Amino acid sequence: MLQLHRNAISGNCYKVELLLHRLARPVELIDVTFGQPESEAQRAAVKSLSTIGRIPTLVLDDGRVLTESNAILCYLAEGTPYVPADAFDRAQVLRWMFFEQNLHEPHIATRRFVMTQGDPSKVSADLLEIWLERGTDALGVMERHLSEHDWFGPAGYSIADIALYAYTHVADQGGYDLAPFPALRAWLERFAAQPGHRAMG
Amino acid sequence: MLQLHRNAISGNCYKVELLLHRLARPVELIDVTFGQPESEAQRAAVKSLSTIGRIPTLVLDDGRVLTESNAILCYLAEGTPYVPADAFDRAQVLRWMFFEQNLHEPHIATRRFVMTQGDPSKVSADLLEIWLERGTDALGVMERHLSEHDWFGPAGYSIADIALYAYTHVADQGGYDLAPFPALRAWLERFAAQPGHRAMG
Numbered sequence: 360m361l362q363l364h365r366n367a368i369s370g371n372c373y374k375v376e377l378l379l380h381r382l383a384r385p386v387e388l389i390d391v392t393f394g395q396p397e398s399e400a401q402r403a404a405v406k407s408l409s410t411i412g413r414i415p416t417l418v419l420d421d422g423r424v425l426t427e428s429n430a431i432l433c434y435l436a437e438g439t440p441y442v443p444a445d446a447f448d449r450a451q452v453l454r455w456m457f458f459e460q461n462l463h464e465p466h467i468a469t470r471r472f473v474m475t476q477g478d479p480s481k482v483s484a485d486l487l488e489i490w491l492e493r494g495t496d497a498l499g500v501m502e503r504h505l506s507e508h509d510w511f512g513p514a515g516y517s518i519a520d521i522a523l524y525a526y527t528h529v530a531d532q533g534g535y536d537l538a539p540f541p542a543l544r545a546w547l548e549r550f551a552a553q554p555g556h557r558a559m560g
Numbered sequence: 561m562l563q564l565h566r567n568a569i570s571g572n573c574y575k576v577e578l579l580l581h582r583l584a585r586p587v588e589l590i591d592v593t594f595g596q597p598e599s600e601a602q603r604a605a606v607k608s609l610s611t612i613g614r615i616p617t618l619v620l621d622d623g624r625v626l627t628e629s630n631a632i633l634c635y636l637a638e639g640t641p642y643v644p645a646d647a648f649d650r651a652q653v654l655r656w657m658f659f660e661q662n663l664h665e666p667h668i669a670t671r672r673f674v675m676t677q678g679d680p681s682k683v684s685a686d687l688l689e690i691w692l693e694r695g696t697d698a699l700g701v702m703e704r705h706l707s708e709h710d711w712f713g714p715a716g717y718s719i720a721d722i723a724l725y726a727y728t729h730v731a732d733q734g735g736y737d738l739a740p741f742p743a744l745r746a747w748l749e750r751f752a753a754q755p756g757h758r759a760m761g
Contacts, residue, residue, distance in 0.1 A: 410701055410704050410705045411659065411701055419648075423648060425648075425651055425652075425655065426655055427654070427655040427658040427659055427662075428658075429654070429658045430651045430652075430654040430655040430657075430658050431651070433650070433651055433654050434647060434648065434650075434651035434654075437647045446635060446638045447620075447624060447626075447635065449634070449635075450626055450631045450632070450634055450635035451626075451631075453628070453630070453631040453634050453635075454626065454627055454628040454631040456631075456658075457628040457629075457630045457631050457657070457658070457661050458612065458628055460658050460661045460662040461628075461661040461662065461665065461666065464662065465662065465666050483684065483686045483687075485684045485686065485687065486684075486686065486687060486690070489687070500611055500612055503611050504611045
């Protein structure tokens with residue numbers, strides 16, 4: 360069976376869990392906790408699996424290992440409706456997934472982590488402000504797209520939507536205000552209303 | 561003919577230009593400059609093409625538009641030796657490309673830009689230090705991989721190598737010291753020695 364080293368509060372892990380759920384693929388979830396006595400052993404186990412030693416880490420039935428949430432989504436989605444077969448359409452999906460890892464996750468996920476799990480007083484006010492500005496810019500890019508499209512996938516709900524949903528739907532926990540983004544809020548509701556949805560956690 | 565909106569100092573643009581050169585695909589390069597009188601008109605032209613309005617922006621023969629350097633690489637590399645046909649191997653290439661956009665480019669490219677084109681005194685010392693630490697961590701991850709492999713592609717030189725080369729080979733301009741990374745330095749030399757290489761600029 361597939362094994363996924365994950366944490367319940369990680370949006371990057373949630374992406375993979377949600378797609379596996381929708382694909383009805385059984386998976387053994389192996390929790391990696393933060394700041395618990397057992398954390399060091401768990402982290403050492405993850406580090407032994409790959410060069411990067413971070414979660415999510417997916418171990419295939421044959422023992423081969425994959426890392427990077429969005430690369431794992433691409434692998435699992437091969438040949439399914441969650442990724443387009445056409446090369447240009449697939450590049451559009453990848454476009455949004457690279458956008459997510461470059462301009463969205465580094466600000467929105469990081470600020471949420473500090474605000475909910477870390478100690479904001481240990482992070483400079485400048486940095487918290489930069490994350491807020493840049494994350495809000497990323498939400499604005501999404502809003503402009505969603506003003507004209509229902510989904511980030513050219514043909515509908517896709518792994519690009521899963522990738523962007525993961526941290527957007529909890530962006531408020533990082534101090535982001537979604538009120539100015541009505542198309543984005545409608546997309547969040549549309550996403551969660553899909554049959555086969557599974558909440559984070 | 562393909563049109564690429566680009567800038568000569570952008571590693572993200574260089575990625576696309578290098579792959580097009582290796583594929584012998586003709587392209588019209590349209591320069592987008594920074595801080596020049598004509599910049600605003602150039603930037604408006606790029607903004608009119610896509611939701612994100614950033615470079616590189618590739619316009620196909622039929623007028624369709626692609627953004628995000630690594631998504632463009634995936635599109636152009638389809639069916640070529642620069643991306644593996646096998647799904648797992650392709651996921652390994654994508655893994656490094658997402659790593660590049662999430663943990664490498666935001667620190668190394670950003671710090672280089674500030675040090676060479678911007679005004680470092682306008683950026684907090686904390687932020688410059690965080691970029692230095694995290695970028696150096698990313699170089700360490702690359703070093704560990706290259707200590708056991710010649711390339712980031714499972715079968716050799718790939719679009720993952722192109723993606724990572726772009727900002728690594730100019731990381732010194734951002735204040736990064738490559739001396740502690742011998743396998744990485746050997747890979748940079750191996751990369752630049754490939755037939756059909758083209759330098760940045």
